[in-house]
Amino acid sequence: MAAALLSSRRAVAAAVACVLALALGAAAQLSPTFYDGSCPNLQSIVRSAMAAAVQQEPRMGASILRLFFHDCFVQGCDASVLLDDSPTLTGEKNAAPNANSLRGYEVIDSIKSQVEAACPGTVSCADILALAARDGVNLLSGPTWAVPLGRRDTRTASQASANSNLPSPSSSAATLVSAFASKGLDSRDLVALSGAHTVGSARCSSFRSRVYNDTNINSGFAAKRRQICAAQSGGTDGNLAPLDALSPVRFDNGYFRNVVGQFGLLHSDQELFGAGGPVDGITTQYARNGAAFARDFITAMIKMGNISPLTGSSGEIRANCRKPN
Numbered sequence: 218m219a220a221a222l223l224s225s226r227r228a229v230a231a232a233v234a235c236v237l238a239l240a241l242g243a244a245a246q247l248s249p250t251f252y253d254g255s256c257p258n259l260q261s262i263v264r265s266a267m268a269a270a271v272q273q274e275p276r277m278g279a280s281i282l283r284l285f286f287h288d289c290f291v292q293g294c295d296a297s298v299l300l301d302d303s304p305t306l307t308g309e310k311n312a313a314p315n316a317n318s319l320r321g322y323e324v325i326d327s328i329k330s331q332v333e334a335a336c337p338g339t340v341s342c343a344d345i346l347a348l349a350a351r352d353g354v355n356l357l358s359g360p361t362w363a364v365p366l367g368r369r370d371t372r373t374a375s376q377a378s379a380n381s382n383l384p385s386p387s388s389s390a391a392t393l394v395s396a397f398a399s400k401g402l403d404s405r406d407l408v409a410l411s412g413a414h415t416v417g418s419a420r421c422s423s424f425r426s427r428v429y430n431d432t433n434i435n436s437g438f439a440a441k442r443r444q445i446c447a448a449q450s451g452g453t454d455g456n457l458a459p460l461d462a463l464s465p466v467r468f469d470n471g472y473f474r475n476v477v478g479q480f481g482l483l484h485s486d487q488e489l490f491g492a493g494g495p496v497d498g499i500t501t502q503y504a505r506n507g508a509a510f511a512r513d514f515i516t517a518m519i520k521m522g523n524i525s526p527l528t529g530s531s532g533e534i535r536a537n538c539r540k541p542n
């Protein structure tokens with residue numbers, strides 16, 4: 218009797234939540250089994266292509282993960298970032314945060330052509346990117362998880378949104394918190410997702426002002442980075458340094474240990490510790506507890522992957538990730 222009452226209350230609560238979600242315009246649910254019937258080999262195709270790419274160049278796991286972030290933060294996870302400029306479309310690849318920086322497009326093209334050969338016209342570029350990002354993390358010894366699927370591809374892109382929605386490395390903690398909040402991501406998601414900077418590299422132009430002008434930086438570390446990054450912009454702009462010098466191609470919690478020690482490479486990285494506010498405690502927690510970071514990173518990646526997907530009959534399944542059909 219009590220159990221029946223409880224379960225009927227639960228049913229009412231679920232129905233109310235559902236109506237609320239519809240009223241708020243929440244997207245249809247993505248599901249990890251979306252392609253199980255229509256493209257059963259999808260996940261193994263993506264996995265082996267990513268394994269080959271990461272074996273050839275470990276940094277590629279990082280580059281593909283960043284590509285997914287830059288997709289999801291601009292119009293949602295709709296593969297807008299993959300569209301090339303054309304006479305009729307201005308893509309996002311030449312937006313300031315992406316130009317001469319974002320990479321891995323050829324890897325996605327190659328996976329897409331293998332997936333098209335197996336399951337023509339079935340799997341979106343947006344879903345391929347979501348799976349490839351997950352595999353990139355796992356292939357660099359990070360965690361793995363089931364990726365919700367069923368996104369479709371946009372026919373449009375927005376260079377202006379790429380410029381305004383993607384946070385800059387000069388951002389303050391408050392700016393980062395609000396940029397993520399505007400995408401439905403809280404401070405815990407912000408800190409966990411920033412842990413992606415446990416792999417990959419940044420250009421001198423992204424860390425120049427940090428290593429010359431910030432005071433909350435280990436002085437020996439700053440001096441070492443200045444050796445490859447001249448104070449004035451010019452020939453050294455493209456020189457690379459690892460975001461996590463402790464373990465540049467290992468997806469672990471080293472990033473947080475760096476940040477707590479004032480070894481953050483980007484100004485925005487160091488903002489996650491020492492500026493005060495709720496992010497400090499989360500950064501400390503992840504620096505001490507790699508399992509807590511891995512758990513929260515998975516949660517946050519699934520949340521980020523749920524930003525405004527196109528589903529149902531919206532958008533399209535692109536034949537070529539670089540252009541609308």
Ligand code: HEM
Nearest residue numbers: 279280283286318384385386410413417418419420423485
């Ligand atoms: C919190 C705000 C963030 C800022 C301000 C930021 C900024 C940057 C910058 C400036 C770079 C170096 C780019 C270059 O110099 O070419 C970079 C690299 C990278 N970012 Fe972020 N990022 C942020 C969040 C994220 C998130 C949420 C992810 C993924 C979940 C991510 C993944 C990466 C990866 C993996 C790299 C290295 C890419 C490579 O080596 O090719 N970042 N980020």
Ligand SMILES: *[C@@H]1O[C@H](CO)[C@@H](O)[C@H](O)[C@H]1NC(C)=O
Nearest residue numbers: 425426427429430447448449
């Ligand atoms: C450091 O700060 C000064 C004063 O704001 C500025 O003129 C200079 O360009 C900065 N240097 C770098 C490398 O960002």
